[in-house]
Amino acid sequence: MSAKPLILVTNDDGISSKGIRSLVEVARFFGDVLVLAPDKPQSGMGHAITVNHPLRLDKSILFEGLNAYTCTGTPVDCVKLAIYEVLNRKPDLLLSGINHGENTSTNILYSGTMSAAVEGAMENIPSIGFSLADFHADADFRATQLVAQELIANALKGDYPEHVCLNVNVPKGTPEELKGIKVCKQAYGFWEDRFDKRLDQFNKPYYWLTGEFTDHDKSEDSDLYAMRQGYASVVPTQFDMTCYKTMNFFKTWEK
């Protein structure tokens, strides 16, 4: 048995994206890598799991010299399949991404990349989701690779806290342009959605989800603020969604 750490790598853009390839390049310096990623893009899948259909799991030849699989499910399905079917143990580290496009602020809730990392936190595995603020298929991931190298080294030191994962976002640009790494809180921001309504060949309407993201956060310790200043943002992320500050208000509704 190897003494190297076992590192699970997944993503939501699918196994053939440049983002996961860039992350695996870094991860393999640190340990034995298992890649298990969706066979197609799964952006916006959030914490979805596949309960009404069965899943397929297939070997992938895309990562030479590595153990790699694709599955037909979501990023969270990938994490569950890796732990409970392929490895039959928990990896020492879970990495997700690098996402093509940023996942700052409340976008964490829609993000398949980050939901895989949150699932890792639920399994008590040190977990990091990486996103680059660039949607291009051939984006420059070098700055994110440097950030990943730094954070992976820290995460493997052995003192990583329990049941927490990291939401890491990196601004578009070269490694030289990156100002540094800042630990932040999730910014308070929302989508002002709209739908692009079009007509099909039978004159029946269909709708594309679109919109503008609005930052409602005035504070200087948010991930959006750090990103605007040219820093990579790191948000420690947990999964207790209880709103403790309104508990007393709602207690008056008890029966």
Added chain:
Amino acid sequence: MSAKPLILVTNDDGISSKGIRSLVEVARFFGDVLVLAPDKPQSGMGHAITVNHPLRLDKSILFEGLNAYTCTGTPVDCVKLAIYEVLNRKPDLLLSGINHGENTSTNILYSGTMSAAVEGAMENIPSIGFSLADFHADADFRATQLVAQELIANALKGDYPEHVCLNVNVPKGTPEELKGIKVCKQAYGFWEDRFDKRLDQFNKPYYWLTGEFTDHDKSEDSDLYAMRQGYASVVPTQFDMTCYKTMNFFKTWEK
């Protein structure tokens, strides 16, 4: 224009389920109801949104005398379509459910029912997700209807706090068996997953996600505890996932 409150009702089991029908029966006493729900079961979809496909939106005849639509998307898509395409305004109240099956503890992350309510909270609409601990298609929703009646009346009083929704779970049983309503925190519990591996007609494997849920929470103020005592649990729920207690630890990783 009506002075009645405008109430949006959605779910994740699909528009033809008994759960949403039971919730609409209660909601229509309180205001003008718009139903916009998925055209098929969307359990386990979490906070997924549809970004890589267009959506269809169709009138439904299932709710006599009401404005009702189905869409091809997820519960969160339904909320967005209702606000930004059908209503062109925010409803005064958003109700989701009644889910066939409970959504206590960390199941909130996987739940389409609750993700619709969380989306409502992000839109700053008073929002409540209801779930009954009974998977039956013909489950007895009367106890949950009573709880809904109580909570909807409170939510419409005008002093509902900002950016918070409620995760309401009701134990299986008759209205007489229900002990009351308790405001709780989200219990600390997890799935011990496993996959049921089967072989298809070509001897190729496929996998069904299954598992056991384990309650790791010893406290008496959790939703799981309240449910086990025979109470309906109400967890005030927010969407800032920042892990504030580990911020100082991770600050040492800054560069």
